Amino acid sequence: MNTPSKPPEEKNVFVIGLDEGNEAVLRRIPGADRYRFHPLLSVEELQYGEIPIIELMEKAQARLDAFPGSIDAIVSYWDFPASTMVAMLCEKYDLPGVSLEAVLKCEHKYWSRLEQTKVIDEVPPFGIVDLGQDDPRPPEEVDYPMWLKPVKSFSSELAFHVADEDEFAHAVAEIREGVDRVGEPFDLILGKVELPVEVADAGGAACLAEGELTGVQAATEGYVHNGRVTMYGVLDSINYPDSACFLRHQYPSQLPGDAVERMKEISVRVMEQIGFDNATFSIEFFCHPESGQACLLEINPRHSQSHAELFEYVDGVANHQIMVRLGLGLDPGERGRHGDYRIAGKWYHRRFRDGVVTRVPTKGEIADLEAEIPGVKIEVVPEEGTRLSDMPAQDSYSYELAHLFVAAQTQREMEQKYHRCVEALRFDFEDG
Known part of the structure; x- marks a missing residue:
């Protein structure tokens, strides 16, 4: 029986x-x-x-x-x-x-850079800008053009590309105005661990200056389980032409194999140095495909929710699965590419000037478009009546109107699907 x-x-x-x-x-x-x-x-x-x-x-x-x-x-x-x-x-x-402590070594951009330089050379010149001075100046190590950003912020909030002294002064004023929203609570958390002297002196509401990086943007995703680092994906990040704003993230990376392997090698070395364990992470890079050189931009002590559907389309299962299994103390196991598509992208449909949204695509219009074009999912960001500059977590140069997840068998097919969607999505605005 x-x-x-x-x-x-x-x-x-x-x-x-x-x-x-x-x-x-x-x-x-x-x-x-x-x-x-x-x-x-x-x-x-x-x-x-x-x-x-x-x-x-x-x-x-x-x-x-x-x-x-x-x-x-x-x-x-x-x-x-x-x-x-x-x-x-x-x-x-x-x-x-x-x-x-390991999370904070990733989150605090200055502390993270100090840790990275112990094991890799692929980092830009960097230093702290003293916001407490009457007339803050760039650190001696960093020349124009440069990026100024808080040591902790959301997304690309309060990140400024600075080409000269006037732009530097404007960026410092903007960062001074908004840095405490995240910086003050971040300081409270920093107080729970033992900090290196340089990090303690900078604090959680400091401003970091970094030399400008060039090349093609890409990102690795991985996890650490019982001290073993595993890399499970590399993605490309494509900007709008002549802009620092993302147009799309696409998976898998279309970069040459040596560039992909170099990013993976750097990721493993840095996460081992930080002592990161039993969690997911993602690391952003700038690459030069011709030479295979990769320069680390920043480390995120979490996997990217923005990429979940991309892994689902291509691998057959979202990266969220790894987060859940690690949270339960389980080995995430092997992953394969068992999805219905060979490439997928998260696209950012943006507006590059402020305004009040007077119309957004209706749920019915979106449902019809998703039914018409296989492998497409659309999320509208603002609600009708929203002033774009009031939306949270936007970068310093544009406003997100919609996120479009688009999957296809080739990159060209994916691009065509995206443009069909954008042409069909009707947003109206009142400027001023």
Whole structure:
């Protein structure tokens, strides 16, 4: 007589900043029927306005303490403060996770550069700009043109390309005005670990200057499990012509193999140096395909939610699966390319001047377009009535109107699908 097998026990996975789109992706990963995904704080609480980090931690702990079942994993695909909260909460509840110190070595752009230079040469000249001075000057090591950015910010918020003294002064004024929104709560978290003297002197609301990098932008995605670094994807990032704003990310990378391998080698070396373990990460690069040279731009102590659908289209499973398995203390296992498409891109449909949105594409128009063109998913960013400059987490030079996920068998086919979609999407604006 055969005894019926006991169904596998459900696992409770708490996701900091769980939102509708990513929840849908999570529910499509293998084994999702055995996971119960619980939201822990909203995207609005984490990303909009001031960031009351102590209050956010207290709210998260109160929710977890009140939960009647087992707490099996705490994960997130968001940047600060979620990335640091995951590390602190996993430590408090004795769950698998990355250390807070390792996360901060990635998050603090200046500390990250100091760590990178211990094991690689492929970094630009960099230094701190003292915002406390009456007349801040660029560090001696960095010449024009350069980039100025807070040591911690969201996306490309408050990042400025600076070509001369006038542009430097304008960028410093803008950064001074807005740096404390993220910098002050970031400082509170920095106070929880032992900092090198240089990092402690700079603090969490400092400004970093870096020499301009050139070449083709690309990114690696990987994870570390029990001290072993695994690279599972390399993507290209294509800008709008004559602009620093992303037009699309595409997977897999179309760069030559030696450039791809060099980025992977650098990624492994740097993450081992940082002591990163039991979590996902992504690293951005500038490459010169002819020589295979790659220069590291920045490290993110999380995988990219922007790439989830791209991996799903090409590999057959989103990178979210790796986050969940690591959160449960499991080896993510081997990945293959078992998706329906050979290339996929996340495209950014943008407007390069401010205005009030008076019309956005309707749900019906979007549904018709997605049905008409296979391998397309469209997300409209602003709501009707929104002033574009009021939207959170935008870069310093443009405003996102829509994200378009487009999959195809060739890059040319993907580009054609994107242009068909943009022509069909009707946005109206009132300028001024």
